[in-house]
Every structure is written in C-alpha cells, then in structure tokens.
Amino acid sequence: xxxxxxxxxxxxxxxxxxxxxxxxxxxxxxxxxxxxxxxxxxxxxxxxxxxxxxxxxxxxxxxxxxxxxxxxxxxxxxxxxxxxxxxxxxxxxxxxxxxxxxxxxxxxxxxxxxxxxxxxxxxxxxxxxxxxxxxxxxxxxxxxxxxxxxxxxxxxxxxxxxxxxxxxxxxxxxxxxxxxxxxxxxxxxxxxxxxxxxxxxxxxxxxxxxxxxxxxxxxxxxxxxxxxxxxxxxxxxxxxxxxxxxxxxxxxxxxxxxxxxxxxxxxxxxxxxxxxxxxxxxxxxxxxxxxxxxxxxxxxxxxxxxxxxxxxxxxxxxxxxxxxxxxxxxxxxxxxxxxxxxxxxxxxxxxxxxxxxxxxxxxxxxxxxxxxxxxxxxxxxxxxxxxxxxxxxxxxxxxxxxxxxxxxxxxxxxxxxxxxxxxxxxxxxxxxxxxxxxxxxxxxxxxxxxxxxx
Amino acid sequence: xxxxxxxxxxxxxxxxxxxxxxxxxxxxxxxxxxxxxxxxxxxxxxxxxxxxxxxxxxxxxxxxxxxxxxxxxxxxxxxxxxxxxxxxxxxxxxxxxxxxxxxxxxxxxxxxxxxxxxxxxxxxxxxxxxxxxxxxxxxxxxxxxxxxxxxxxxxxxxxxxxxxxxxxxxxxxxxxxxxxxxxxxxxxxxxxxxxxxxxxxxxxxxxxxxxxxxxxxxxxxxxxxxxxxxxxxxxxxxxxxxxxxxxxxxxxxxxxxxxxxxxxxxxxxxxxxxxxxxxxxxxxxxxxxxxxxxxxxxxxxxxxxxxxxxxxxxxxxxxxxxxxxxxxxxxxxxxxxxxxxxxxxxxxxxxxxxxxxxxxxxxxxxxxxxxxxxxxxxxxxxxxxxxxxxxxxxxxxxxxxxxxxxxxxxxxxxxxxxxxxxxxxxxxxxxxxxxxxxxxxxxxxxxxxxxxxx
Numbered sequence: 001x002x003x004x005x006x007x008x009x010x011x012x013x014x015x016x017x018x019x020x021x022x023x024x025x026x027x028x029x030x031x032x033x034x035x036x037x038x039x040x041x042x043x044x045x046x047x048x049x050x051x052x053x054x055x056x057x058x059x060x061x062x063x064x065x066x067x068x069x070x071x072x073x074x075x076x077x078x079x080x081x082x083x084x085x086x087x088x089x090x091x092x093x094x095x096x097x098x099x100x101x102x103x104x105x106x107x108x109x110x111x112x113x114x115x116x117x118x119x120x121x122x123x124x125x126x127x128x129x130x131x132x133x134x135x136x137x138x139x140x141x142x143x144x145x146x147x148x149x150x151x152x153x154x155x156x157x158x159x160x161x162x163x164x165x166x167x168x169x170x171x172x173x174x175x176x177x178x179x180x181x182x183x184x185x186x187x188x189x190x191x192x193x194x195x196x197x198x199x200x201x202x203x204x205x206x207x208x209x210x211x212x213x214x215x216x217x218x219x220x221x222x223x224x225x226x227x228x229x230x231x232x233x234x235x236x237x238x239x240x241x242x243x244x245x246x247x248x249x250x251x252x253x254x255x256x257x258x259x260x261x262x263x264x265x266x267x268x269x270x271x272x273x274x275x276x277x278x279x280x281x282x283x284x285x286x287x288x289x290x291x292x293x294x295x296x297x298x299x300x301x302x303x304x305x306x307x308x309x310x311x312x313x314x315x316x317x318x319x320x321x322x323x324x325x326x327x328x329x330x331x332x333x334x335x336x337x338x339x340x341x342x343x344x345x346x347x348x349x350x351x352x353x354x355x356x357x358x359x360x361x362x363x364x365x366x367x368x369x370x371x372x373x374x375x376x377x378x379x380x381x382x383x384x385x386x387x388x389x390x391x392x393x394x395x396x397x398x399x400x401x402x403x404x405x406x407x408x409x410x411x412x413x414x415x416x417x418x419x420x421x422x423x424x425x426x427x428x429x430x431x432x433x434x435x436x437x438x439x440x441x442x443x444x445x446x447x448x449x450x451x452x453x454x
Numbered sequence: 455x456x457x458x459x460x461x462x463x464x465x466x467x468x469x470x471x472x473x474x475x476x477x478x479x480x481x482x483x484x485x486x487x488x489x490x491x492x493x494x495x496x497x498x499x500x501x502x503x504x505x506x507x508x509x510x511x512x513x514x515x516x517x518x519x520x521x522x523x524x525x526x527x528x529x530x531x532x533x534x535x536x537x538x539x540x541x542x543x544x545x546x547x548x549x550x551x552x553x554x555x556x557x558x559x560x561x562x563x564x565x566x567x568x569x570x571x572x573x574x575x576x577x578x579x580x581x582x583x584x585x586x587x588x589x590x591x592x593x594x595x596x597x598x599x600x601x602x603x604x605x606x607x608x609x610x611x612x613x614x615x616x617x618x619x620x621x622x623x624x625x626x627x628x629x630x631x632x633x634x635x636x637x638x639x640x641x642x643x644x645x646x647x648x649x650x651x652x653x654x655x656x657x658x659x660x661x662x663x664x665x666x667x668x669x670x671x672x673x674x675x676x677x678x679x680x681x682x683x684x685x686x687x688x689x690x691x692x693x694x695x696x697x698x699x700x701x702x703x704x705x706x707x708x709x710x711x712x713x714x715x716x717x718x719x720x721x722x723x724x725x726x727x728x729x730x731x732x733x734x735x736x737x738x739x740x741x742x743x744x745x746x747x748x749x750x751x752x753x754x755x756x757x758x759x760x761x762x763x764x765x766x767x768x769x770x771x772x773x774x775x776x777x778x779x780x781x782x783x784x785x786x787x788x789x790x791x792x793x794x795x796x797x798x799x800x801x802x803x804x805x806x807x808x809x810x811x812x813x814x815x816x817x818x819x820x821x822x823x824x825x826x827x828x829x830x831x832x833x834x835x836x837x838x839x840x841x842x843x844x845x846x847x848x849x850x851x852x853x854x855x856x857x858x859x860x861x862x863x864x865x866x867x868x869x870x871x872x873x874x875x876x877x878x879x880x881x882x883x884x885x886x887x888x889x890x891x892x893x894x895x896x897x898x899x900x901x902x903x904x905x906x907x908x
Contacts, residue, residue, distance in 0.1 A: 178639045178692065178736055179637075179639075180636075180637060180638045180639045180738075181636065181637060182634075182635065182636030182637070182638070182741070183633075183634060183635060183636070184634045184636070185632045185633075185634045238632065282632055284634075287636070
C-alpha cells in the first residue's frame with residue numbers, strides 16, 4: 001500500500017515543519033497557505049512578533065537535522081534585563097550559565113522552513129489557497145484561490161492554521177459531535193514598536209538578553225535581531241482606564257512613554273507616531289476537544305491550543321506537537337488509525353497545561369519580575385537546584401529547558417513548589433539569611449515530603 | 455416617539471415570558487420559534503425534561519401576576535427522598551417547613567406562557583420561523599419558514615434561543631469584535647424514563663418529593679406530575695467504562711438496573727426497551743461575553759449562560775434575567791442604550807456563578823446526597839441557620855429560596871461557609887456531639903470572623 005496523501009492547512013512555522021517531517025518519511029504532502037508567498041512579495045503579512053525558540057523547539061528541529069541552519073539566524077538570550085521607571089537595570093539569568101532562549105523572527109524561521117519544504121520532491125506548497133470547506137469523512141477539501149475554486153482529495157488533513165483555524169471552525173459545525181471549545185480574549189492587547197541598530201550595525205542595548213519594562217498592569221519587552229535592531233512589544237489593556245483605547249491623543253501617549261519607559265523613549269523609532277499608525281492586536285486563548293475527527297482530520301499548534309506569548313512557548317509547543325506526531329508515526333508503523341488518537345492522548349493535557357502556564361506568566365513578567373521578593377525566591381530555587389538537580393528543577397527551567405518533562409507535569413510540580421516556597425518565604429528575615437544552611441535543610445525536608453508524595 | 459419594535463428569537467419559557475413582560479409595557483413584540491406550535495401538533499418537540507420552579511422563577515412570574523395560573527399545574531416538592539441500593543429511603547428537607555421547589559413540565563409551562571402571550575394584541579407569535587441571518591447594525595433579520603424566506607425589521611433583537619442559540623452563533627462570526635465564548639460538554643448525558651400512575655391516578659411513590667437514586671458516578675432522579683406519573687431522568691457518562699455507550703445490550707442494561715435501581719425497576723415503564731428506543735442527550739455549559747452587541751441585540755436565558763440541570767436553576771435564572779431586564783426598562787424609562795448595558799452588568803457575573811454552582815452540584819446530588827457525613831453537615835447548618843437566620847443561610851437556600859441574594863454572592867459566600875464547615879467537621883466525635891452548645895459557639899465565632907470580614 002502506498003503512503004497516504006496528507007493535506008496540511010497553514011504554512012506557518014508549525015505547518016511547514018510538519019510538512020518537512022512527514023515528507024521525509026515518504027508521504028505526499030500538500031501544504032496550503034491562504035496568504036501570498038512572503039518571500040516573493042517581500043512583505044511579511046503574518047504576525048511579525050519575534051519568538052523565543054527554546055529547548056522543545058530545538059529538539060524538534062534537531063530530530064530532522066534542521067537545528068544548525070535555524071541557529072545561524074538566532075540570537076541567544078541568556079538573561080532578562082529589567083528596566084525600572086528610573087532607567088536602572090537589573091539582570092537575571094534564565095537558567096544555568098549555558099542556558100538561553102533564542103530570539104528568532106517569526107517571518108525568518110517561517111521562510112527558512114518553507115524553503116526547506118519546497119526542496120523536497122514530495123511537498124507541493126499552494127499559496128493563496130484559503131480553505132472554504134472540508135468533508136470530514138472523505139477528506140475532500142475546497143479552497144478559494146486566484147482562479148476561483150480548487151478541490152483536492154487527501155487521505156488525511158492536518159489543521160495547522162492558527163488561532164482562528166478554519167479547520168477547527170468547520171469541525172465545530174459538525175452535527176452530532178460532542179465538541180467542546182472555547183475562545184477567550186485576554187484583557188491585554190499588543191502593539192509592535194522598534195528600536196533600530198546603531199549606525200555601525202551594533203545593538204543599542206545589551207544584545208544577548210530579553211529586555212523587560214515591567215509596570216504591573218502593562219509592560220514593554222524587546223528582543224534582539226541579527227541586524228542590530230530590537231523588536232519591541234507593548235502589552236496593555238485593550239480598553240479601560242489606562243489602555244490602548246484611553247490613550248487617544250499624542251499628549252497622552254507621550255506622557256505615558258515618558259512616565260513609564262523613560263530610558264526606552266530615546267531609543268524607540270518614533271513610538272508616538274508609530275502608536276497611532278497601528279492597531280493593537282488581540283491576544284486570545286483557544287481550547288478544543290477533541291483534536292482528532294474521524295481519525296482523518298487533526299489539529300496541531302495554535303489551531304489546537306492557542307495561548308498568550310508570555311511563556312515564549314507557542315511555537316515551541318507546536319514544534320513539540322510535530323515531533324510527537326512524527327515519533328508516533330514511527331511507533332505505529334504509519335497506521336494513522338492509531339497515530340492520531342495516540343497523538344491526541346499524548347498532547348491534549350500538555351496543551352491545556354501550557355495555555356494555563358502562559359496565562360499565569362503575564363503576572364510574573366509584568367509585575368513580579370520587578371519585585372525583590374520574587375527575585376529572592378528565584379535565587380533560593382536556583383541555589384537549591386544546584387544542590388539537588390534531580391529533586392528540584394525550577395518551573396521556568398522545566399518548561400523552557402527540559403523537553404523531557406511534559407508541560408502537564410511541570411504545571412502540577414510547579415504548584416507544589418509554589419506551596420513549598422511560600423512556606424520558605426515565611427521564615428523570619430529570609431532576605432538576610434537566605435544563604436544559610438538551615439534554609440536548604442528545611443527546603444529539602446519539605447521537597448522530599450511533598451514532591452515525592454505527589 | 456413610539457415604543458420600539460422588539461424581536462425575540464425563541465419561544466421557549468424564557469422567550470415567551472419576556473414577550474409577555476415587554477408587551478405589557480406597550481412594546482410591539484415579534485416572537486419567533488423554529489419549531490411548530492406544540493399545542494396544535496399535540497407532540498411536544500422541545501425538551502420534555504421536568505423542571506423545578508423555585509423562588510427566583512416565582513418572583514419573576516409574580517412581577518406580572520402570572521404565578522397563580524402557573525401554580526395550578528405545579529407540584530410542591532418539600533424534600534429529597536434518597537433511595538439506596540437496597541431500596542431503603544431517607545428523607546431530607548430542602549429548606550424550612552413551608553419551603554418547596556415545584557415540579558412543572560417544561561412543555562406545560564411553555565404552552566401556558568405562549569397562550570398568555572398570544573392573548574396580548576401587541577404580540578405576534580411566528581412558529582416554524584428559523585433564524586437564518588441577522589444584521590447586527592440594522593436589526594434586519596431573515597428567517598427560513600414554510601413559504602421560503604421571511605424578512606423582518608426590528609429595533610431590537612433578544613436571543614432567547616437556547617443553548618445552541620443561532621443569535622449567539624451569528625454574533626460569534628462578527629468581524630473585529632472581541633467575543634469570548636465557550637461550549638463545554640459534560641461527561642454525563644441524560645435519558646428520560648417514566649413511572650406511570652397507579653390505576654386510580656395516584657402516585658406510586660411519595661408525591662411531594664424529588665426522588666434521587668445517588669450512585670456516585672451516575673444517578674437516577676424522578677419528579678412528580680399532576681397526572682400521577684413521574685418523569686425520571688438517568689444521568690450517566692456518555693462514554694467510558696460504565697456509560698450509555700458501554701450498556702450496549704439488553705442483559706447489560708437489565709443487570710445495571712437490577713444492581714443499582716432495584717426498587718425503581720418494578721415501577722419504571724419498561725425501562726430496558728425504553729433505553730434502547732432513545733438516544734441519550736448531551737449536557738453542556740455555555741459562556742459568552744459580551745451578552746449585548748451594538749446595544750441592539752442581546753442574549754438571555756440559555757443562549758447567554760447554558761448550564762447543567764443539577765441545581766434546578768436553568769429556567770429560574772432565565773426568568774430572573776427577564777425580571778431584571780423588565781425592571782431596568784422601568785428604571786431607565788425605556789432608554790435601551792442604557793437598559794441593555796445595565797442588564798449585562800447586572801447579569802453576567804450571576805450567570806457565570808450559577809453555571810459554576812450547577813456544575814459542582816452533580817457531585818452533591820449523585821454522591822454526597824447518599825453520604826452520612828454530608829447529611830450531618832447539612833443538619834448542623836440548618837440548625838445554625840435557625841438560630842442566626844441573618845448570619846447563615848445555607849448555600850442551597852441562598853440559591854433556591856432567596857431571590858434577593860445574587861447568585862454571585864451565594865457562590866462566594868458558599869465557599870467561605872464550606873471552609874468553616876470543614877473546620878467544624880474536624881471536631882472529634884462531631885457525629886455524636888453535633889447538637890451540643892459549644893459546636894454552635896465555635897461556628898458563631900468562625901462565621902462572624904470569616905463571613906463578616908468578606
């Protein structure tokens with residue numbers, strides 16, 4: 001029997017990577033993208049936000065030998081640099097000395113992956129094909145394209161078509177199915193701003209860091225690019241007392257930047273005009289169950305589990321979905337009746353967990369990352385982790401640097417760690433005595449009791 | 455200026471009641487229903503499940519003088535009667551002596567309300583009109599009907615069209631709006647069974663009670679009808695080890711009833727054949743925000759907040775929505791630009807709260823209602839409530855018998871009461887000493903400290 005013909009809706013980073021993985025196994029792949037080819041128009045029409053590629057993403061790329069190529073255009077960020085209101089900086093490492101998250105441009109990695117997919121004989125990329133309809137029994141699909149309608153027959157369809165997935169929306173309309181789903185808008189929206197390179201092409205701030213201006217209800221962040229620029233993102237309430245909506249004239253915006261981002265203001269490229277030339281983008285969370293329909297159609301990446309960007313895990317999780325599907329393809333010898341249910345079982349709880357973790361992390365980034373108590377807590381955890389690397393991996397490290405630990409386990413364990421650390425932080429004068437031996441004895445006792453019991 | 459012309463989608467109990475309320479204020483009402491008129495076909499095509507009308511529902515009916523008519527066909531249920539596996543009965547009151555929830559047939563109350571609506575000159579009821587499209591700016595609506603398409607112009611549209619509301623689904627497709635929504639299937643589905651009257655028209659079990667066969671993961675309940683019959687509902691997992699799906703032959707179903715509902719089996723009307731002649735119905739929860747679009751279209755009842763039936767509050771909450779909208783209409787002198795936002799503000803948090811309470815109550819009904827410890831807890835609360843009726847109203851009473859208490863307050867207060875009662879239940883030998891004075895002193899101290907602080 002010849003291998004199945006697989007349609008993939010959405011040629012974003014996740015769809016493109018999946019196309020490459022499955023094509024390498026000998027499947028005939030049709031990769032559909034509603035947008036024009038950004039490599040030809042030279043205008044990237046997708047999300048321009050920078051992404052932080054970390055170990056889960058790298059592991060997936062490595063599994064098919066793509067990590068080296070991608071790393072050439074990525075910048076390691078070893079620490080967060082926090083900018084306070086007065087412009088004072090403080091630095092905090094993400095993990096151990098050699099551990100980093102890597103700044104990549106979404107457009108760049110996407111185009112690289114499409115290039116690689118196109119070089120494979122058994123991948124056909126169809127740009128400007130917008131999914132219009134899908135038969136979930138026969139896997140016949142209909143697309144709107146330049147020439148009108150185009151129809152395709154496939155054996156499987158994988159929806160990698162993002163947070164507003166058309167495959168998912170068509171699934172939700174299936175009669176008689178029990179499909180639970182949710183789409184939740186966050187109060188915050190975001191807007192991209194930029195900091196150009198110096199005249200000599202160097203970066204205007206520390207290059208190997210993720211910069212954060214944490215201001216409680218809102219924040220600005222900046223990620224470095226190879227050309228010396230930074231891509232900045234302002235996260236702020238969509239509406240309300242202080243919000244994108246309330247900042248409705250030049251003076252208000254100017255005052256807002258002066259009050260809150262004093263040291264960033266002279267570096268940003270005309271932020272006040274930029275602010276009014278753009279519209280803020282929404283952030284939303286998507287849950288759906290099932291992810292697999294008739295064992296012929298499945299969802300992957302944001303289409304299955306759109307999350308907010310505050311843990312830098314959206315693409316990493318999508319890439320991990322691809323790696324797991326690819327591994328299950330081998331494990332079940334190409335039997336998709338088994339692969340798809342096993343994929344759903346392996347990934348659903350992890351998708352839910354990282355959505356929850358990412359949602360919670362807004363508070364950590366925007367509020368706690370400027371809080372002395374919170375930073376002390378992190379220091380104690382780091383020190384304890386050095387001593388007992390098996391017993392205690394800090395939550396951020398589990399999520400970011402430990403692809404062998406499922407997100408779902410990280411979420412559960414992180415909650416127990418939080419209880420334990422709440423107790424440690426109650427110790428009188430903890431800020432003075434945090435390096436003393438008895439602290440780590442107590443921590444060890446609690447960790448053994450609570451973590452090993454769980 | 456003449457009063458607005460208001461379209462109401464859905465002539466279920468909530469839509470019909472709202473039509474009567476607003477027509478009495480002088481509005482011109484078009485009430486649309488996708489189904490045929492059940493009064494003419496003599497076959498009720500909607501949900502046939504019995505409902506428990508309680509104080510919130512009565513208050514809404516009373517506000518327009520309809521309570522007496524409805525009460526003529528309702529049966530008061532003063533207590534729960536629990537049936538254990540051996541057929542032993544135990545009885546537990548719902549509230550104080552005179553407090554009851556009232557069994558009504560959904561079909562019956564619905565038809566009564568439509569009769570009342572039709573008697574009003576300014577209400578037009580349009581059966582077999584299925585909403586096809588709605589312009590959220592102009593409030594032009596299009597319906598599929600026997601004669602093809604029908605178009606209507608209105609000033610306002612209220613979607614009272616149930617858990618799978620078409621008005622809501624059309625709103626979700628509006629471009630550029632930030633509409634959060636979720637639809638969650640419960641693991642349990644339900645199936646209706648029946649117990650006929652005795653030959654002399656009397657009831658085969660205690661008439662003035664809600665009967666429960668609590669079995670942990672599943673349960674059977676029965677509500678009395680005026681003709682001597684009971685409407686029974688089996689709640690059971692949809693799929694899984696023991697489920698509607700797993701009970702796939704006569705022997706298994708027979709054994710299931712014999713094992714679990716020994717005393718009900720001889721009373722039920724041919725339950726084994728009945729089981730196979732029906733399909734289980736799903737239960738789902740719906741959240742959406744906003745409930746109001748362009749201040750011209752609003753959602754009400756299940757369309758805004760579908761819940762599970764385990765607190766008996768679905769229709770009561772919908773009726774309360776109507777009463778609040780009607781009161782706001784008076785308060786704002788018919789200014790719908792103010793009425794609709796105020797309605798949303800008043801009701802959204804309460805809708806969320808009762809969805810959550812109803813979801814939690816499955817465990818209470820199916821598991822805890824057969825649990826001695828749980829019943830003891832209820833007895834202590836009832837006794838304390840007698841002494842301090844202002845300080846402590848049990849959660850069930852807040853929800854069911856206290857329409858002046860918002861659901862949202864009941865949920866919050868119930869959580870604090872639970873913490874307090876957890877502490878009381880830890881008192882050694884509580885089962886023996888629960889009537890002693892020191893228990894109520896302790897409870898009083900805790901209640902004053904925790905409830906009054908909140």
